[in-house]
Amino acid sequence: MSTAEAVETNGFPKKAAGMLQEYVGRVNSTRDALHDLLNESIEARSQFGTGSPLALLKRDLLLAEIGSTVPLHNAVRRFIQRVSQHLEHEAVEDGNRWELELRIADLEQSLEGLSRQSEAIGDWAHRE
Amino acid sequence: MSEQDPIAGWLWENRRWVLDRFKNLTDWFWKKPGVASPPELSVDPRRILMIGSGGVGKSTFARMLAGDRDWLVSAGMAYDESIGVESYDVDGATMEIVVAPGQRHRRDTIWPELERDLATGAFRGIVLVVSYGYHNIGLTSYKRLPSYRGDDAAFLVEYLKDRRKDELAVLERLIPTLKASTQPLWMLVIVTKQDLWQPVQHDVEKHYNSGRFANGIEEIRQALGNRNFRYEQVLASLTISNFVTGERELLQTNTAGYDSGRQIESLHRLFETLDALKMWEGTRS
Numbered sequence: 001m002s003t004a005e006a007v008e009t010n011g012f013p014k015k016a017a018g019m020l021q022e023y024v025g026r027v028n029s030t031r032d033a034l035h036d037l038l039n040e041s042i043e044a045r046s047q048f049g050t051g052s053p054l055a056l057l058k059r060d061l062l063l064a065e066i067g068s069t070v071p072l073h074n075a076v077r078r079f080i081q082r083v084s085q086h087l088e089h090e091a092v093e094d095g096n097r098w099e100l101e102l103r104i105a106d107l108e109q110s111l112e113g114l115s116r117q118s119e120a121i122g123d124w125a126h127r128e
Numbered sequence: 129m130s131e132q133d134p135i136a137g138w139l140w141e142n143r144r145w146v147l148d149r150f151k152n153l154t155d156w157f158w159k160k161p162g163v164a165s166p167p168e169l170s171v172d173p174r175r176i177l178m179i180g181s182g183g184v185g186k187s188t189f190a191r192m193l194a195g196d197r198d199w200l201v202s203a204g205m206a207y208d209e210s211i212g213v214e215s216y217d218v219d220g221a222t223m224e225i226v227v228a229p230g231q232r233h234r235r236d237t238i239w240p241e242l243e244r245d246l247a248t249g250a251f252r253g254i255v256l257v258v259s260y261g262y263h264n265i266g267l268t269s270y271k272r273l274p275s276y277r278g279d280d281a282a283f284l285v286e287y288l289k290d291r292r293k294d295e296l297a298v299l300e301r302l303i304p305t306l307k308a309s310t311q312p313l314w315m316l317v318i319v320t321k322q323d324l325w326q327p328v329q330h331d332v333e334k335h336y337n338s339g340r341f342a343n344g345i346e347e348i349r350q351a352l353g354n355r356n357f358r359y360e361q362v363l364a365s366l367t368i369s370n371f372v373t374g375e376r377e378l379l380q381t382n383t384a385g386y387d388s389g390r391q392i393e394s395l396h397r398l399f400e401t402l403d404a405l406k407m408w409e410g411t412r413s
Binding site: 111 | 208209234267272273
């Protein structure tokens, strides 16, 4: 058994698959939270006016939430890169490869969604 | 293998000088006397596709063309793998460069749409980036790679050979699509990381100008004809840095004596070639 094969048996693929799945959930929850804050912000503007204290507070909370997603985004992106390099360069058993490829695509989709959603909401919040 | 990177330090200390030199070069390219700038010449609104294996320098080159100066001062920093299709506006958005992620597990999911666009003429040119096998290894150790069997020197030889096979696989995958192109198309092959392979440049030139690689290019030329296909190749160094893994293990130092002057010369050749391609586009319109 080569050194590389020995490393593959260390359990990285299984651990990574679980983490990929877990973080799809985390990223999607963050997207939902942003969506909820957006709705609250829209409602506050609609009921009390754009410049009202409540609308301004909701806007600030929304922007703060967007800002707070950056570390998560960067950490998830870094984890995706690690798994991607595992697939690209290391010895991966066929079944593990399929599972990781599907799960990494899933997480990339969620992360891309978070990124676009944050950008769109941020633009909207700054416009008014 | 532990890393000490004097090149990154030198670049950082001399960043102003290097960036000024580079700015002059890009200004020359976009505003060359007697040569129409892109807005005047932009009769071809189609995009440019940048493609190749992972870790060869596609994003670096796209950032460079897009006028992002940070690409140079980031030399020596860890490889930042792209995880999706990237798009860069060049020269005030008169030109768009699309960069395809190069990892094998992304090719079958992301490339088909780009390949369809390529075949139907949505791209005016394709930049195939290769690096004689010097593909960056991201967030892992070389000791986890199948090519590693306990011997550092043997690992590098095996790894580079394996990655050159992958470069060839990329070209061979693209050949049917390129042959089917319905519109005139140019192709530029950039062999990056000259600062790493310059001592064996003769072998590098032979590798890309004969055998399967050259035959593949010739196959495309024969299918499209010289009138509809223009091919260029440039050997270049986009950044000067040692060959290190994401875990900061030093695999190979860059070539002694390959300094920023030589890098700038290689970039000058690259811009001259891009200029020739622009001219060719002009003659096609």
